[in-house]
Amino acid sequence: MRLLLPLILLVIGVYGLDNGLGRTPPMGWMSWTAFYCEIDCQKHPTGCINEQLYKDMADRLVSGGYDKLGYKSVHIDDCWSEMERDSNGVLVANKTRFPSGMKTLAKYMHDRGLKFGIYEDYGTKTCGGYPGSYKHERTDAQTFAAWDVDYLKLDGCNIDQAMMPIGYPLFEKELNATGRPIMYSCSWPAYLIDHPELVNYHLIGKYCNTWRNFDDINSSWKSIISIISYYDKNQDKHIPTHGPGRWHDPDMLVIGNKGITLDMSISQFTVWCIWSAPLIMSNDLRIIGDEFKGVLQNKEAIRINQDPLGIMGRLIKNSTDIATYVKQITPSKGDKKSFAFALLNRNEKKGYERVEILLSAIGLTDPAGYYIHDIWAHVDLGLLRPSDSIIVNIAPAGSSFFRADVASIHQPIGRRRYKLDNSNVVYEFEKSQAHVNQDYPDITKNWMILLFCTVYLYTKVIDIPFRKMNFTEYIIDAISDRIRFNHTHAYITSAYYFKNSKSLGKNAVAMVVVMSQRTRSNLEKYEMTLIGTSGNNTLKSQASIKIETAEGMSCEYVTVFVQAQTLPNPQKLEIESQGTRVQIPFREPRESAHSPVIICISPQFVAEKWQVFLMNIHIVRRYGGHMHIYITSMVRELFETLKVYESVGILTLDFWIRMKFEETKTPYADPMRNVEWRNQAGAQTDCLLQYKEVADFIAFFDIDDILIPRLSHNYHQEFSNHFNAYPDYHSIFYNKRDIAVERVTNVKDFSFRQIFSTMEIREEEGYGKSIVNPLKYNSTWIHHSFQLPRNKMLKIYNTEIIHVKDVLETELNQSAPFRLPKMFGSDTDTLIGEMDLRSLDIDFQRVFGKNKYREAATKMEDKNFYGPIVFDCYNESFYHPYFVEKKNFKELCPNADNCKLPQRDDIKCIHSDAEYVSGPEMYPITFHYAIGSFWSEDIGCYQ
Numbered sequence: 001m002r003l004l005l006p007l008i009l010l011v012i013g014v015y016g017l018d019n020g021l022g023r024t025p026p027m028g029w030m031s032w033t034a035f036y037c038e039i040d041c042q043k044h045p046t047g048c049i050n051e052q053l054y055k056d057m058a059d060r061l062v063s064g065g066y067d068k069l070g071y072k073s074v075h076i077d078d079c080w081s082e083m084e085r086d087s088n089g090v091l092v093a094n095k096t097r098f099p100s101g102m103k104t105l106a107k108y109m110h111d112r113g114l115k116f117g118i119y120e121d122y123g124t125k126t127c128g129g130y131p132g133s134y135k136h137e138r139t140d141a142q143t144f145a146a147w148d149v150d151y152l153k154l155d156g157c158n159i160d161q162a163m164m165p166i167g168y169p170l171f172e173k174e175l176n177a178t179g180r181p182i183m184y185s186c187s188w189p190a191y192l193i194d195h196p197e198l199v200n201y202h203l204i205g206k207y208c209n210t211w212r213n214f215d216d217i218n219s220s221w222k223s224i225i226s227i228i229s230y231y232d233k234n235q236d237k238h239i240p241t242h243g244p245g246r247w248h249d250p251d252m253l254v255i256g257n258k259g260i261t262l263d264m265s266i267s268q269f270t271v272w273c274i275w276s277a278p279l280i281m282s283n284d285l286r287i288i289g290d291e292f293k294g295v296l297q298n299k300e301a302i303r304i305n306q307d308p309l310g311i312m313g314r315l316i317k318n319s320t321d322i323a324t325y326v327k328q329i330t331p332s333k334g335d336k337k338s339f340a341f342a343l344l345n346r347n348e349k350k351g352y353e354r355v356e357i358l359l360s361a362i363g364l365t366d367p368a369g370y371y372i373h374d375i376w377a378h379v380d381l382g383l384l385r386p387s388d389s390i391i392v393n394i395a396p397a398g399s400s401f402f403r404a405d406v407a408s409i410h411q412p413i414g415r416r417r418y419k420l421d422n423s424n425v426v427y428e429f430e431k432s433q434a435h436v437n438q439d440y441p442d443i444t445k446n447w448m449i450l451l452f453c454t455v456y457l458y459t460k461v462i463d464i465p466f467r468k469m470n471f472t473e474y475i476i477d478a479i480s481d482r483i484r485f486n487h488t489h490a491y492i493t494s495a496y497y498f499k500n501s502k503s504l505g506k507n508a509v510a511m512v513v514v515m516s517q518r519t520r521s522n523l524e525k526y527e528m529t530l531i532g533t534s535g536n537n538t539l540k541s542q543a544s545i546k547i548e549t550a551e552g553m554s555c556e557y558v559t560v561f562v563q564a565q566t567l568p569n570p571q572k573l574e575i576e577s578q579g580t581r582v583q584i585p586f587r588e589p590r591e592s593a594h595s596p597v598i599i600c601i602s603p604q605f606v607a608e609k610w611q612v613f614l615m616n617i618h619i620v621r622r623y624g625g626h627m628h629i630y631i632t633s634m635v636r637e638l639f640e641t642l643k644v645y646e647s648v649g650i651l652t653l654d655f656w657i658r659m660k661f662e663e664t665k666t667p668y669a670d671p672m673r674n675v676e677w678r679n680q681a682g683a684q685t686d687c688l689l690q691y692k693e694v695a696d697f698i699a700f701f702d703i704d705d706i707l708i709p710r711l712s713h714n715y716h717q718e719f720s721n722h723f724n725a726y727p728d729y730h731s732i733f734y735n736k737r738d739i740a741v742e743r744v745t746n747v748k749d750f751s752f753r754q755i756f757s758t759m760e761i762r763e764e765e766g767y768g769k770s771i772v773n774p775l776k777y778n779s780t781w782i783h784h785s786f787q788l789p790r791n792k793m794l795k796i797y798n799t800e801i802i803h804v805k806d807v808l809e810t811e812l813n814q815s816a817p818f819r820l821p822k823m824f825g826s827d828t829d830t831l832i833g834e835m836d837l838r839s840l841d842i843d844f845q846r847v848f849g850k851n852k853y854r855e856a857a858t859k860m861e862d863k864n865f866y867g868p869i870v871f872d873c874y875n876e877s878f879y880h881p882y883f884v885e886k887k888n889f890k891e892l893c894p895n896a897d898n899c900k901l902p903q904r905d906d907i908k909c910i911h912s913d914a915e916y917v918s919g920p921e922m923y924p925i926t927f928h929y930a931i932g933s934f935w936s937e938d939i940g941c942y943q
Contacts, residue, residue, distance in 0.1 A: 019176065021183045022209040023244045024306045025278045026151070028073030028117065029057050029066075033217060033252050033282035037079040037128045041097060046286075049079050050097035051105050060285035062112050069297055070306060073151055074109055075117030075280065078128040085131050091120075091143055106148040117151030117183075118144060122167045123158030132158060134167070137174045145178035152182050156191035164188050165203075172207040185249065186211040196234075201241035201248075210247040210278055213238075217250075219257035221264050221348050221397055227251060228271055228344070232315045232323065242276065242312040250275065252282035256292035263398040265295045266376060267344055270399040273305035274313035274325045274342045291649065299591060300375045301401060304329060304340045313340070316362060321347040322355055322394070326362050331409050339364060339404045340375075348397035352852070355394060359404075360386035368408035371932070375401035380587070382915060382932010383407055490515040490560070492929040493682035495586040496689050497570060503692070503775045504563060507532075509573060509586065510778065511543075511562040512685045515925070526924065531574040531581065532566030539567040540576070548685070548781040559682060561779035561787075575919075575927060582919030582927050589690055594649055595626035596696040597715040600687035601703050602782070603630040603656040606866035606901060606909065606941045609704075610638045610857075611744050612804050615755065616706050618840050618847075621650055624714040628691070629703070630656035630683045633911035633942055635866075639935075640856040645847070655912040655933035656683050685779045692774045696720075699771045700783040704804040707734060708832050711799065719771055722794055730776035731784075732794045736768040737761055738805035747848070747857045752840040756832055761802070768801050802831075865907060866941060901941055909941035 031049065041048040046056075058074045061067045080102075082092045093102050106116040120140060123132040133140045133154070144152060154171060156164060168188045175182050186208035189199045193214065204211055214230045217223050227250050231238060238248050250272065255265040272279060281296060288296075304327070313327030323344045328337050341362055345353050364370055365386045372381040372390065381390065381402075392400045495511040498504050509530060528543040543564035566573065574581045599620050607613070620627045629642070631653055645651050684700045691698055697719045699707070712718040722732050740760045744750050769783045770793065779785060784793070847853050914930035 019181055019184070019209070021181055021245065022247060024308065024310065025247050025276050026073065026183060026210065027070040027279040027302075027306075028075055028115065028151075029061060029071060029281045029283075029285065030075035030077055030117070030153075030252055031057075031282065032077035033219065033254055034257060034284055039079055039094075039097065047284075048097065049076075051100055054105060055108055057285055058109055058112055058114055061114060064285060064293065065297065066285070067113060069299060069302055071279070071281065071296075072113070073115035073117050073280075075119070075151060075153065077119045077153070078121075078126050078155070079130060080119065081130045083130060085136075089136060089139055091131060091136075091140060102147040102149075106150075110148065115150035116148065117153065118147070118149050119153045119155065120144075121155040121157050121159075122164070122171065123156065125158045127155055127157035133171065134159060134163075137167070137171050138177075141171065141174035141178055144175075144182060145180040148180075149182055151185065153185040154187065156187040159191075161192060161195070164191060168204075169207045183209045185209060189213050190215075199237075201237060205241055205246035209245060210249040212249050212251060214250070217252055217254060219254045219259045221260070224254070224264065224268050225346055228323075228346075231275070232318070235312070235315055239312045239314060243310040244308070247276070247278055247310075248312065249278050249280075252280050253296070254282060255295055256281075256283035256285075256288040261397065262291050262295070263395045264348070265292055266401075267397055267399040269295050269298070269301060270342050270375075270401045271325070271344060273301045273401070274327050274340060276305060276307065276310050276312050276327070279305060294592070297592070298375065300373070300378070300403065304375070304401075304403065307340075313342070321345055321350065322353055324357070324362060329403070331405065333409055336366060336406050336408050338370070338406045338409070340402065341404065342399055342401045343392060343394055344399045345394040345396060350396055352393045352395055355392050355400075357390045357392070359384060359388055359390070364404055366406050366408055368406065370404035370406055373403040373405075375403060378590075380932065382934060384932070487923055488515060488925055490925050490927050491682075492584055492927055494686045494689065495573065495584055496589050497566070497573070497586050498589060498693065499569070501693060503778065505565060507566050507568050507570075509543075509562075509564050509566050509570075510689050511584070511586075512682050512689070512779070513560040513562055513927075514557050514682050515560060528562060528564075529576040530562075530564040530566060531576055532570035533572040533574070534567050534570050537567055541565055546779060546787050548779050548786055559685060559779065559781055561685065563778070575922075577922045577925065580920050580922045582922060584927070585929060585931050589692055590694050593626065593691055593694040594652070595624060595716075596694075597625040597699070597719065598687070598691045598695045598697070599625045599627045599699045599701055600684055601627060601629040601701055603632045603683050604634055604703060605632040607631070607634040607638060607703070608866055609807060610641065610747070610860045611741070611750070611807055612704050613638065613642065614747075614750060614844070615741075615752070615804065616703055617645060617651060618752070618844050619706055619708065622836065622840055622843065623707075623709055624716055625699075627651040628654060628687055630654050630687070631910070631912055632656050633909045633939075635941070636908040636910050636937070637856070637860040639910040641853070641860060644850070644853045644856050647852075648847075648850075650847075654687075655914070655935075657912045657914050657930055657933060684782060688772070688774060688777060688780060695774055697723075697771050698774050698777070699769065700780055701769050701801075705736065705769055706802045706804065707799075708802070708836075709799065718799075722796065723773060726794050729773075729792045729794045730788050731770045731772040731792075732796055733770050733784075734768045734796050734799060734801045735765040736801035736803040737765055739802045740806040740808050741804060743807050747860055750844060750848075752844070753837050756837060759831075761831075762805075765800065766803065865904070866901060869901060903940045907941060908937055910935050910937060911939055911942065912936075913938065 031053065035047055035049060035053065038044050038048045041050055047053075054074050054076060061071055061074065080093060080098065082094055084092075086092050098105065102118070109116040119126070121127060121130075121132040122134060124134045125132045152175065154168065159167065165188075168186050172184055175184060184207070186204065188204055188208065188211055189201070190212040192199050213234070214227055215223075217227060231248070231250055242248050253268060253272065254260055255268060260268075269279075279302070283292075307327075307329040309328060309330055309332070311328050313325040315323055316326050317324035323346060324341065325344070326339055326341045329340050330338060332338050341357075341364075343355055343357070347353075359365075359370065367386065369383050369385040369388075372384050373379070374381060376399075384390070390402070394400055490513045493512045493514060495509065498506075498508040498510065500506050501508050504510060509532070526545065528545060530541050530543050532539045532541070541564045543562045546561045546563075548559040548561060570586075572583060573586050574583050617627060627650075629651060631639070634642075642651065642653060646653050687700075688698055696716065701707075707715070709715055709718040711721060719732065723729065739762070741755050742758050744755070770780075772780075772785075777785060777788070779787060848857065912933055913936040914933040916930050917928065919927045919929075
């Protein structure tokens, strides 16, 4: 046989596959691994091989949104036919289990926009003992074409190995002769596994669209790893013979099946995507958990799998447990290549593996660097150079997956670049040639003297403490007032491209900008030109501009919401003014959400009160919300605990940076002022835009705002009831009531029952927060929009937000002005029910029982160092006695920017940082932005 097979291969080598199918790896669903050959429909009515099973899966592909992501085919596997052919030698579907016949079943698929796949075997019988195709090649090919089959899997049981190089090409010839395009999946090399020297992949690729090489998969980590190990060992033979129209098939995806954890699922999907392997699921889509569905529907991973280059990723580094894979992807041009790379932890029993990846060590050597995106965390790591490293902690049987787009092809434009190194600002500056000869306003000596006198007398008359702003700041303020809109700065907090927004329209760009309050007066007259570019196509459009700020409040900065329409799928966005352009970074909004109710938490700075965080996190989870938290800075132990919550999908952490540009020396509005409120305003609108298309309701809260629904068992139902009753309203508004709780000194002692049983609540109500309908809301100033009519905001009086005002050291007693909540009664004053408290404590203990959570949480100390400093400084800055006495809060903007925080070696903070970019000087507005946000400890604790 060893002599016969090579001769046969040489003889048949003239044939070639040219059906034009499978230009990207096929995606769909197949029954075998999930249901095998179960034919007893009486004992297993929902799990047997019958036409209803395949109809059910087709329906789930469509209703579950799988089809829109590329899962377009439903594949019947073995055991579908009668045990004998009919009198004409034609295959017959089992009349009991497939009473409608295969052509009707194919129509069912086609009517839903799906493809129909079927199974046969080249042997005398299939692996399950049903009629095989040996000596019936033409008849079976014609039968499948008559049934409107789109995909054929041809197995290799019960046939001599010597016949495979004859039979598989022969069947391909008969398929082509039918004139119907049928994708052809072969098991040819899998049955030559004991004779690898006889496998010629170049030849197999001429006849087959896909082919199996190794053992059948089953729902176990051992099986997945055995397949991965085989492919790793043979990659030098596989990679050159893999690509569009010809795919090595490592077998089905077993994600969602019993025995496969979430980490294992992520790992299988990661490796299959890095290999450009077929993504054929074998699971029960009727009962699959949302977390496993999320793995299968990760669009970023699928995009890498379906990359048009079709390159099979290569194992480039292999340690005892950690394997590193790299795959070239688009966009690539010449020697400028983009990549995907992944790290796999093969070991399912050891702990987390900490791995550091130097980009240059894995072949990412372009000096311009790469924009790195974490596929599973959905996080942009920013622009990294070949000399940069990424550090990841990989779970047992887990993986990390990244996309690296080469920056030299998609390079954002920035004339002024600042990078913070500890406390020193280092920057490079290139002046825009468009305004080299334009001078700043002439300010005479006499005018300066007059201005000084005016400012000094003004401060004395209204008795504002001069220490709050030094003389230079006053002068710059007054000059800015004088020159108004001559030249100012604006910071682009975020920009999004919406391909088809329900509220913004098609090909919409929404941008969040903050700028000086003083320069806003002429802003509506400013014609902002937005330029979108896609390939050789360019579209200029005029943007609409709306200002968000509290009416009558003289805050230093305002939020500006910019909206425009552009061309489809822009590759570049620019703002143009007087012939000068600045390219702005943008991204697409989220395409999925953990919950239809998103709680947006305004930026946290020097956050340390872990008790408040734990209270809110579990309460939001209990009532069906998902918390999105922006972090400016946070004590390290709390941050590490929240990262564990994030890793299991309970919350999302997001970067919110404090801009660190060098202070300007020119007489116009400085971009460094009023940082805290500027950030809050931008953050809430950013959160709104992120979830605008996927959330039903979005709340704008602070971390100490806790909402317990009283009219329903969950947020979604309560909010739905209100909006259904008032469909033309854009938001609902809850008042808040301050509470005090006893301090918990050790996370092990944390108990909701104890907290709520000793809680004290103030009698009087305070001004609260909003929950909005994102289809009617585009922007907000902190917690509300001032662009929308207030009479369309529904005020709720029978439910209140509890505001955790104080976490007290001493044991609480009932005393004025507090009252104890009636917890367990049936009257309307009941704050929370006993069953809810029990569920909250069970949920916390469940999370606390996880080793990685316990390791992080038990490090949290009962720190209360920065809180009092910020609280006192904030209140002194905001609630100054002059304004408190005059009750004139509209004259001052809340801001803690003047608070000086001492740094302590024993308290470490994690903070958001980024690469800071300034565009060229543009008139009347120079734009600044940040890219590549990352977590850092370099600066310390700041607000």
